[in-house]
Amino acid sequence: MPSAAPLRIVVAEDAAVVREGLVQLLRDRGLDVVAAVGDADALVTAVEEQRPDAVVADIRMPPTHRDDGLRAALALRERHPDLGVLLFSQYVETRYADRLAAGGLAGLGYLLKERVVDIAEFVDALQRVATGGTALDPEVVAQLLSARRSAASLSPLTEREHEVLSAMAEGRTNAAIADALGISRRAVEKHTAAIFDKLALPRTESQHRRVLAVLHYLDRID
Numbered sequence: 335m336p337s338a339a340p341l342r343i344v345v346a347e348d349a350a351v352v353r354e355g356l357v358q359l360l361r362d363r364g365l366d367v368v369a370a371v372g373d374a375d376a377l378v379t380a381v382e383e384q385r386p387d388a389v390v391a392d393i394r395m396p397p398t399h400r401d402d403g404l405r406a407a408l409a410l411r412e413r414h415p416d417l418g419v420l421l422f423s424q425y426v427e428t429r430y431a432d433r434l435a436a437g438g439l440a441g442l443g444y445l446l447k448e449r450v451v452d453i454a455e456f457v458d459a460l461q462r463v464a465t466g467g468t469a470l471d472p473e474v475v476a477q478l479l480s481a482r483r484s485a486a487s488l489s490p491l492t493e494r495e496h497e498v499l500s501a502m503a504e505g506r507t508n509a510a511i512a513d514a515l516g517i518s519r520r521a522v523e524k525h526t527a528a529i530f531d532k533l534a535l536p537r538t539e540s541q542h543r544r545v546l547a548v549l550h551y552l553d554r555i556d
């Protein structure tokens with residue numbers, strides 16, 4: 335039986351040394367890096383030409399060295415909903431978080447460069463994003479959640495429910511949340527149900543309440 339084709343990746347990073355390092359790292363682990371670019375415009379062009387499974391993009395890139403990479407990722411995510419987007423940056427940028435997550439958290443990742451110390455975990459996160467999963471750094475989630483805690487819609491949540499919601503946003507399963515918080519899986523299920531109830535998220539066939547719960551705070555980030 336033939337093996338599956340390697341995931342196709344576009345890397346967008348303006349620092350040449352970092353860019354080449356990422357390319358080599360990913361290729362050494364069996365991923366197919368089909369393009370490596372240094373600015374946001376080239377990222378958009380590479381995705382349109384190569385149609386990769388996912389992109390790894392820095393946020394602050396040329397031409398303005400502000401949020402060009404993030405805005406390019408936003409445009410690509412809206413144009414290609416199945417494209418995995420892994421933001422890999424030194425900064426937590428919340429201004430466009432709601433729009434990035436508007437189509438759901440599937441295929442979305444956000445990792446901080448200074449906190450990635452395990453190459454295997456980084457590659458696993460990229461593979462997860464490329465195949466429709468989620469990979470959010472806990473620090474990113476913490477800052478997003480901190481910005482949201484003043485919102486009246488989240489005020490009914492207990493401190494533990496905030497912790498569970500934060501872990502949900504990281505892409506953790508109930509079992510992983512239980513391990514991280516040192517509680518039982520049954521307790522996680524009870525907290526999750528309470529979150530759904532307090533946020534008034536009805537059970538429907540067309541919408542996933544777990545995703546809606548996370549979007550409930552992401553979509554109000556300034």
